[in-house]
Ligand SMILES: Nc1nc2c(ncn2[C@@H]2O[C@H](COP(=O)(O)OP(=O)(O)OP(=O)(O)O)[C@@H](O)[C@H]2O)c(=O)[nH]1
């Protein structure tokens with residue numbers, strides 16, 4: 202009897218100490234990411250998936266635990282038409298609903314494709330409004346493709362604003378992603394971006410919220426993510442002989458953001474996943490390989506999970522936090538300057 206009571210007590214404490222997680226996809230891209238995770242991956246254990254958009258038609262086809270139509274009055278369910286100011290206003294209009302839906306969360310992800318109206322404008326307003334909750338706020342954003350050059354300036358302004366409201370913003374440059382994924386048609390390239398962001402959010406979260414090969418401790422995650430600015434991510438996948446070495450090398454070589462100096466990054470988050478056959482030895486090997494390539498004082502946090510859908514593959518994710526991006530240092534495009542002078 203005593204043993205049973207004790208076990209219940211321990212389980213109750215474990216449940217209470219487990220962080221609550223909310224993932225908010227904002228705008229078309231953000232909602233597609235959330236929907237991909239919900240539909241293809243059966244959601245994220247321990248996390249609530251929220252889709253928020255100004256576009257009612259798009260929201261209607263999205264799978265999520267909760268869907269929020271932003272700014273009914275401002276946008277009339279028709280999107281923000283590429284204007285971030287409209288996205289901002291729409292988010293302000295609906296902010297109480299968003300707050301209600303994420304209440305009690307300890308980790309909040311805000312996922313969005315920068316460059317449009319809703320995601321670019323609304324994500325910052327949302328992050329700012331949720332700040333008093335003291336949750337760890339992690340933005341996960343993509344930068345526009347080169348063919349969308351006209352969206353660069355608003356993406357850049359959006360990133361600067363979002364960075365100020367988040368602990369860390371993980372930035373994925375779609376152009377780098379396209380290079381890594383090979384020459385894909387736009388729609389497929391967007392699909393790859395959705396997969397990547399979805400895997401990132403799911404992988405990290407479940408390594409915290411569910412029993413894993415090596416769990417990531419929430420306090421450790423906070424230590425490398427809290428008030429760290431920008432983060433870059435690299436992903437590598439491999440199978441067969443030396444699969445760990447290959448996956449680690451790819452993840453390190455193919456950072457999906459142009460960063461100024463990777464050796465200056467503050468911290469590193471390493472996430473290893475593999476099919477049922479992955480061994481603790483392989484995981485340790487991956488961790489050691491990455492740690493060796495980093496400056497001695499870099500803080501390293503790592504976790505590992507079995508993902509049966511991976512079969513014989515090993516996947517390694519490396520997130521460098523506290524990096525500087527060349528994207529933010531670039532001059533605005535000429536058209537941007539011209540428009541600004543005219544205003
Ligand atoms: N990852 C991903 N990125 C996308 C997707 N669709 C568009 N994007 C990228 O995200 C940027 C913003 O596009 P949307 O998300 O459609 O824009 P929005 O936030 O809905 O803004 P409005 O439609 O103007 O209200 C685009 O410039 C693309 O670079 C998608 O399905 N997945």
Ligand SMILES: [Mg+2]
Pocket residue numbers: 228229256280281317319
């Ligand atoms: Mg849209």
